[in-house]
Amino acid sequence: MLEIMNNGPIVCSYEPPYDLFNYSSGVYHEVDEAEYIKKGMSKPEWQQVDHSNLCVGWGTTDKGVKYWIVQNTWGKDWGDNGRILFKRGTDVGGIESIAVRADPYVLRKENNTWVKVEPD
Numbered sequence: 001m002l003e004i005m006n007n008g009p010i011v012c013s014y015e016p017p018y019d020l021f022n023y024s025s026g027v028y029h030e031v032d033e034a035e036y037i038k039k040g041m042s043k044p045e046w047q048q049v050d051h052s053n054l055c056v057g058w059g060t061t062d063k064g065v066k067y068w069i070v071q072n073t074w075g076k077d078w079g080d081n082g083r084i085l086f087k088r089g090t091d092v093g094g095i096e097s098i099a100v101r102a103d104p105y106v107l108r109k110e111n112n113t114w115v116k117v118e119p120d
Helices: 002-007 018-022
Strands: 010-014 051-060 066-071 083-087 106-110 113-117
Touching: 002 051
Parallel strands: none
Antiparallel strands: 010 051, 051 066, 066 083, 106 113
C-alpha cells in the first residue's frame, strides 16, 4: 500500500483461477481460498504464475470487504472496464505474495561504460 501510495502502481503476478475469466464486477475471491491461508501456515516459497497486471490502488466496500484495484491486460471490454477488484488478504492466485516495484533510471554510454544519469 505504501509503495502504491508513494510511487504509483506495482506489478502483481498470479495464476488466474479458472473462474476469473467470467468476472464482470464486484470483489473477486477464489471459491476455495488457498489451503495455507485457511490453516494459518506460511506462504509457499514458490508459486506458479502466468499472468501479470498493474495493482493501481485499494479500497473497502460499504460492507467492509477489503480489495485491491487491478488493471488487467485483457482490454476494457473484460471485467469492470478492464479492471478487477481482488479480495485483499487472501492472496488470490499469489497476487499479494508475488508483487514487485521498479526504480527506473536512465543509462548513458560514456567511453564504452554505462553510466547512470542523475535527474535534473
